Amino acid sequence: MWRVAAVRRCGRWAGAPGPRRERQRRSSAGGWRASWRIFAAPHWKSERVIASRQGPHLQLAGGGAGIINFCANNYLGLSSHPEVIRAAVEALEKFGAGLSSVRFICGTQSIHKDLEDKIARFHQREDAILYASCFDANAGIFEALLTPEDAVLSDELNHASIIDGIRLCKANKYRYKHMDMQDLEAKLKEAQKHRLRLVATDGAFSMDGDIAPLREICQLAQKYDALVFIDECHATGFLGPNGRGTDELLGVMDKVTIINSTLGKALGGAAGGYTTGPKPLIDLLRQRSRPYLFSNSLPPAVVGCASKALDLLMESNAIAQSMAAKTQRFRSKMTAAGFTISGKDHPICPVMLGDARLASVMAEDMLNRGIYVIGFSYPVVPKGKARIRVQISAVHSDEDIDRCVEAFTEVGRKHGALP
Numbered sequence: 001m002w003r004v005a006a007v008r009r010c011g012r013w014a015g016a017p018g019p020r021r022e023r024q025r026r027s028s029a030g031g032w033r034a035s036w037r038i039f040a041a042p043h044w045k046s047e048r049v050i051a052s053r054q055g056p057h058l059q060l061a062g063g064g065a066g067i068i069n070f071c072a073n074n075y076l077g078l079s080s081h082p083e084v085i086r087a088a089v090e091a092l093e094k095f096g097a098g099l100s101s102v103r104f105i106c107g108t109q110s111i112h113k114d115l116e117d118k119i120a121r122f123h124q125r126e127d128a129i130l131y132a133s134c135f136d137a138n139a140g141i142f143e144a145l146l147t148p149e150d151a152v153l154s155d156e157l158n159h160a161s162i163i164d165g166i167r168l169c170k171a172n173k174y175r176y177k178h179m180d181m182q183d184l185e186a187k188l189k190e191a192q193k194h195r196l197r198l199v200a201t202d203g204a205f206s207m208d209g210d211i212a213p214l215r216e217i218c219q220l221a222q223k224y225d226a227l228v229f230i231d232e233c234h235a236t237g238f239l240g241p242n243g244r245g246t247d248e249l250l251g252v253m254d255k256v257t258i259i260n261s262t263l264g265k266a267l268g269g270a271a272g273g274y275t276t277g278p279k280p281l282i283d284l285l286r287q288r289s290r291p292y293l294f295s296n297s298l299p300p301a302v303v304g305c306a307s308k309a310l311d312l313l314m315e316s317n318a319i320a321q322s323m324a325a326k327t328q329r330f331r332s333k334m335t336a337a338g339f340t341i342s343g344k345d346h347p348i349c350p351v352m353l354g355d356a357r358l359a360s361v362m363a364e365d366m367l368n369r370g371i372y373v374i375g376f377s378y379p380v381v382p383k384g385k386a387r388i389r390v391q392i393s394a395v396h397s398d399e400d401i402d403r404c405v406e407a408f409t410e411v412g413r414k415h416g417a418l419p
Contacts, residue, residue, distance in 0.1 A: 048060055048367075048372070049061035049062075053079070053080050054069075054072055054074055054079040054080060054269060055069065055074070055077065055079070055080045055395065056068065056069055056077065056393055056395045056396050056397075056400060057069065058372070060372075064367075066370060067367070067370055067371070067372045068370060068371050068372065068396075068400050068403060068404065069372045069393075070371060070372060070373050070390045070391060070392070070396075070404055071372055071373050071374045071389065071390070071391055072269075072391060072393065073234070073264070073265035073266070073269070073391065074265070074266075074269050074393050074395075075237060075238050075265060075266040075323065075347055075391070075392075075393055075394065076237055076238060076266045076309075076313075076319050076320070076323075076393070076394045076395075077319075077393050077394050077395030078266065078267065078268050078269060078305075078309045078312070078319075079268060079269030079270070081308075081309075081312070083308055083312065084268050084305050084308045084309055084312075085305075086308075087304040087305060087307065087308035088270075088301040088302070088304045088305045088308075089301075089304075090304060091111060091300040091301050091303060091304025091305075091307075092300060092301040092304070094300070095109055095111060095300035095303075096300060097299065097300070097301075098296065098297070098299045098300070099296060099297040099299075100296070101296065101297065102293060102294060102295060102296060102297065103286075103292065103293075103297050104286070104293065107296060107297035108297065109297070109300065109303075111300060111303045111304065111307065112130060112297060112298065112303060114307065115130065115303050115306060115307050115310075116128040116129060116130055116274070118307060118310050118311075119274050119276055119310070120276055121314075122244065122310055122313070122314060123244060123245070123253075123259055123276045124244070124253060125259065125276040125277050125278075126277070126278050126279040126282070127276065127277070127278070127279040127282040127283075128274050128275065128276035128282065129274060129275050129276075129282050129285050129286060129289075129292060130272060130273075130274050130297075130298055130303075131272065131273040131274060131275070131291055131292060131295070132271065132272065132273070132291070132295045132296070132298065133262065133264065133271060133272065133273045134161065134231070134233050134260055134261060134262035134264070134273030134274075135161040135164075135273070136273060136291035136292075136295060137260045137261075137273040137274060137275050137291070138159070138161035138162050138164070138165040138231065138260055138273075139161065139164060139165045139168060139290075139291050140165070140275075140285065140289035140290055140291040140292055141165060141229075141258070141260065141275055141285065141289065142165045142166050142168060142169035142171065142198075142200075143165070143168045143169040143170075143288075143289075143290070144284060144285055144288040144289045144290075145169075145198070145281065145284070146169045146170070146171035146196070146198065147170065147171065147195070148170045148171065148172075149194060149195040149196070150171040150172065150194055150195050150196040150197070150198070151171055151172040151173075151174060151191040151194035151196070151197045151198070152166055152169065152171045152172070152173055152174070152197075152198045152199075152200055153174040153175075153176055153184065153187050153188065153191060153197065153198070153199045153200065153226070154166055154173070154174070154175050154176070154200045154201070155175075155176060155178055155179065155200070155201045155202065155212070156175050156176065156177055156178050157178045157202075157205055157207070157208070158200065158201060158202055158231070159202055159205075159206060159231055159233070161231075162200055162202070162231055166200065171194075171198075172191070172194055174187040174190065174191055175187075179210065179212060179213055181213060181216045181217070181220065184199070184217065184220055185220055185224075188220055188221075188223075188224040188226060189224070191224075191226075192224065196227070197221075197224065197225065197226035197227070198226065198227045198228075198229055199217055199220075199221055199226050199227070199228050199229065200229045200230075200231075201214075201217065201228075201229070201230055201231070202230070202231045202233075202234070203230040203231060203232045203234070203235040203239070203245055203246035203247070204232075204234040204235040204239065204246060204346055204348070205234070205343075206233070206234045206348060207348075207350065207376065207380065207381050207387075207389070208342045208343050208348075208350060209341075209342055209343020209344070209346040209347075209348035209349060209350055210342070210343045210344060210346070211235075211239075211246055211249070211250075211343075211344070211345075211346060212230070212246060214228075214230070214246055214247060214250045214252050214255075214256065215250050215251070215252055218252045218255035218256065221255070222255070227257040227258065228255065228256045228257050228258070229256075229257065229258040229259075229260070230245075230246065230247065230256055230258070230259055230260075231260050231261070232245040232246065232247075232259055232260065232261040233260075233261055233262040233265055233273075234265065234346075234348060235249075235261075236261040236262070236265070236266055236267060237265070237266030237267055237309075237313060237320060238266055238319075238320045238323045238347070238394070239320075239346075240320075241317060241320075241321075242313070242314075242317045242320065243266075243313050243317060243319075243320030245259070245261070247259070257277055257278065258275065258276075258277040258278075258281065259275070259276050259277060260273065260274070260275050261273065261274060261276075262274075263302065263305075263306040263309075266309075267305075267306050267309040267310060267313075268302075268305035268306045268308070268309040269305075270301070270302045270305045270306070271298070271299075271302050272298050272302050272303075272306060319394055322394045323347055323392065323394055324345070326347070326392050326393075326394065326396055326398075326401060327345065327346065327347045327349070327392050328345075329398065329401050330349055330390065330392055330401050330404070330405065331345075331349055333401070333402070333405045334349070334351065334405055334408065337405060337408065337409045337412070337418065338412070338418045338419065339351050339352075339408065339412065339417075339418070340352040342387065347391055347392035347393070348389060348390075348391055349389070349390040349391070349392060350376075350387040350388070350389045350390070351387055351388045351389075351390060351408065352385070352387045353375075353386050353387055353388065353417055354384055354385065354386055355386055356375070356377035356378065356386040358386070358415060358416075358417060359375030359376065359377055359386040359387060359388055360375045360377070361415060362375065362388060362411050362412070362415055362417065363375040363388055365411045365414065365415070366388075366407055366408070366411055369407040369410070369411070370403075370407070371403070371404050371407045371408075373388050373389070373390055373404075374388065374389065375387070375388050376388070376389050390404070
């Protein structure tokens with residue numbers, strides 16, 4: 001039977017040549033050639049396998065013990081914090097491994113509601129809603145909130161999840177130049193014909209380490225009667241006096257309408273995301289947001305981790321405040337060595353190299369010296385803007401940072417990135 005099916009299937013492709021078959025052949029050949037170019041290109045991405053818990057020091061599978069990790073989003077070092085781990089174990093024992101259900105059927109536990117209340121209090125908002133990830137939160141908000149009568153204005157370098165979420169909605173779409181307030185104002189003027197206008201931006205941009213000019217954005221939004229949405233994945237927990245994010249850092253907490261963020265970076269590092277803002281919006285998302293309605297509830301252990309991480313932040317701002325000095329130490333020493341570091345005052349410190357192959361070989365050489373970093377190239381960043389993105393954590397010691405700078409200097413001179 002299987003032989004007959006195979007012969008019949010092959011027969012469809014082995015018939016007499018014709019225009020359709022020739023198009024298919026060319027398309028198939030072109031596709032394979034494109035795939036091979038991806039394999040052969042310097043921007044092919046491989047995965048290193050970690051054989052230990054996440055932290056400032058880790059072990060790679062197959063050896064490589066004592067590696068200093070400078071490429072995780074573990075900004076506050078909470079993914080391995082003993083109290084965070086203990087909270088996860090307690091939640092696992094009390095509430096089980098998972099709910100095997102979505103929230104509105106039988107997937108809401110008391111710990112989910114408690115965490116949503118805690119998130120809202122932390123951000124000083126009315127309510128919050130949990131998602132499996134912030135990618136899901138971004139995928140779920142624009143379609144539920146915006147109609148064909150509305151407009152969304154998006155920074156051109158917004159995260160891929162914001163871009164994808166906007167694609168799903170039927171609103172009129174405007175894209176303004178990166179952090180260009182003149183262009184945003186021009187787009188807002190053009191969008192006045194629409195019922196509702198929503199400005200969407202990352203609070204901190206993950207590839208460049210720069211921070212959105214929220215004061216100016218909020219002033220323009222007020223002038224042109226628009227709402228402001230920010231993605232705070234690379235800000236929540238460590239930017240601002242109490243780690244509440246870029247809106248706290250820049251003094252506009254009362255002017256930003258909607259915040260999406262993650263539990264998978266500074267807040268425990270496991271998984272999960274959320275939207276926080278006005279209660280009517282959160283109520284709408286519970287009824288209309290597809291990633292919320294059709295995804296399983298967050299596992300109790302993840303909820304326990306994030307809840308304890310927020311407790312630690314709200315008890316003291318010491319962890320959040322420890323980031324500034326470490327970030328400044330790395331940035332100033334690397335600049336003095338002759339490197340160009342993108343962004344400003346953010347623990348994301350992109351070492352700009354330009355060439356994709358250079359970024360790749362330098363990252364490999366850094367690993368040989370015990371420093372775990374990753375080269376970023378197209379399509380993650382624009383062509384010609386390859387870099388090694390270094391991320392500083394509160395649990396890095398001064399010695400860790402100095403060793404990283406020394407390794408960069410040695411490798412940079414070896415490969416011609418430094419004179």
